[in-house]
Amino acid sequence: MEFWYALVVGLIIGAIFGFILQRGRFCMNSAFRDIILLKEYKLAKAVLVSLAVLMVGFAIFAFGDVIELAPKAFKPWAAIVGGLVFGIGMVLAAGCASGTTYRVGEGMVGSLVAGIGLTFGAVITAGGFLSGAKAYLQDELVGDVTPSGSPIIMLIVGIVGLALMFFFWGWPAIKRKRDANEPLIKTDNLVEQTFKKAYPWWVTGILIGIILTAGYVASNGVVGITGGWMNIRGWFMSYEDPASSVMWSGFIIFGIIIGAFVSAYIGGEFKLRVPKDGLTLLKQLLGGILMGFGAVTAMGCNVTNILGGVPQLSIHSIVTGVFIVLGCWVAAYVLFMWRKD
Amino acid sequence: MVDITDTLDCTGEVCPYPDVKSKRKVKKMNPGEVLEVLVDYPLSAERIPETMESLGHEVLSVDKTGTSAWKILIQIK
Numbered sequence: 299m300e301f302w303y304a305l306v307v308g309l310i311i312g313a314i315f316g317f318i319l320q321r322g323r324f325c326m327n328s329a330f331r332d333i334i335l336l337k338e339y340k341l342a343k344a345v346l347v348s349l350a351v352l353m354v355g356f357a358i359f360a361f362g363d364v365i366e367l368a369p370k371a372f373k374p375w376a377a378i379v380g381g382l383v384f385g386i387g388m389v390l391a392a393g394c395a396s397g398t399t400y401r402v403g404e405g406m407v408g409s410l411v412a413g414i415g416l417t418f419g420a421v422i423t424a425g426g427f428l429s430g431a432k433a434y435l436q437d438e439l440v441g442d443v444t445p446s447g448s449p450i451i452m453l454i455v456g457i458v459g460l461a462l463m464f465f466f467w468g469w470p471a472i473k474r475k476r477d478a479n480e481p482l483i484k485t486d487n488l489v490e491q492t493f494k495k496a497y498p499w500w501v502t503g504i505l506i507g508i509i510l511t512a513g514y515v516a517s518n519g520v521v522g523i524t525g526g527w528m529n530i531r532g533w534f535m536s537y538e539d540p541a542s543s544v545m546w547s548g549f550i551i552f553g554i555i556i557g558a559f560v561s562a563y564i565g566g567e568f569k570l571r572v573p574k575d576g577l578t579l580l581k582q583l584l585g586g587i588l589m590g591f592g593a594v595t596a597m598g599c600n601v602t603n604i605l606g607g608v609p610q611l612s613i614h615s616i617v618t619g620v621f622i623v624l625g626c627w628v629a630a631y632v633l634f635m636w637r638k639d
Numbered sequence: 640m641v642d643i644t645d646t647l648d649c650t651g652e653v654c655p656y657p658d659v660k661s662k663r664k665v666k667k668m669n670p671g672e673v674l675e676v677l678v679d680y681p682l683s684a685e686r687i688p689e690t691m692e693s694l695g696h697e698v699l700s701v702d703k704t705g706t707s708a709w710k711i712l713i714q715i716k
Binding site: 323325327328335337338392404496562565566567568569571 | 653679681690
């Protein structure tokens with residue numbers, strides 16, 4: 299990949315992704331946590347819609363030989379422990395890897411602290427003093443299962459998923475609107491709805507699916523967040539000459555922050571915000587570090603595994619995803635539901 | 640003009656604290672009382688009214704008071 303290609307295309311795809319994340323308030327921490335905490339399912343539905351769109355999108359481009367599918371080899375302990383730690387970490391950090399990144403663009407200082415923690419945690423796990431633990435979980439405790447990415451099955455699962463969701467969630471909503479004589483889609487203020495208002499969950503899900511498919515096509519690989527933060531750290535510390543190192547995933551991160559900033563600014567939602575007590579910042583830093591360890595151990599954060607691996611039906615990513623959700627629920631229960639006052 | 644019984648200031652707080660705190664707060668209040676919630680986090684400004692309505696309380700108003708700042712008035716039922 300050429301430097302300028304990575305710069306221009308990475309920034310553009312990252313910026314569109316960041317814009318959608320901010321408009322859609324798309325954060326997997328909120329999505330999973332609020333299932334048990336607030337009995338609120340909209341973001342979780344958006345995740346499911348995006349997964350189905352990604353399955354169809356990846357399958358189409360794989361059929362056309364535009365991309366090569368690369369589901370990860372199954373490393374059970376890495377997936378279980380990495381997923382759990384990541385899930386606990388994102389509750390403390392108040393955002394998953396992508397949620398944390400887009401909120402930096404909204405001006406949330408706590409999320410920047412979490413992002414720094416994420417980078418630090420990832421670096422010490424990849425090559426620092428936690429690398430032994432990672433290697434043990436990834437290599438000592440397993441027999442690898444060779445994955446098989448089958449575009450036909452992905453296509454079928456994706457289309458059936460979309461049809462089921464339309465039947466159970468979309469159709470009833472359309473009928474309700476029709477009975478109430480409301481227009482299905484309000485077109486009179488489309489510009490304002492696109493640039494200033496929060497998106498409905500299904501719009502968010504479809505758009506996330508499309509932009510991440512575009513990201514895969516542009517780089518022949520899944521979009522990742524944690525790797526991007528590590529990329530930026532390497533760039534700042536200039537282990538490599540910035541102009542010669544291809545910083546695709548790092549430019550995606552810069553793009554997300556820029557896109558989220560533009561979106562928040564137009565919507566009147568950009569403000570520098572610092573949590574009132576230092577303890578919150580400390581929790582977010584710790585949460586970020588846990589996410590960094592989890593992401594490197596499980597070979598991917600929530601974006602790489604859930605939005606990149608699950609659509610390819612990678613067993614590793616599916617198991618990681620399940621344990622991210624479980625870790626999130628355990629942490630949310632202990633932090634917010636244990637005390638009944 | 641409504642009489643505000645109590646104010647919950649959640650500015651600077653990250654998700655899900657504004658949501659959880661307001662949920663806990665209304666549990667302790669009596670029917671008819673009005674709670675004012677101040678938030679500066681977009682998702683919470685959208686979520687809190689939805690949660691309150693699903694709990695059966697009445698959302699009197701959601702005002703955007705400035706850049707990323709909202710005031711939500713809830714009447715306890």
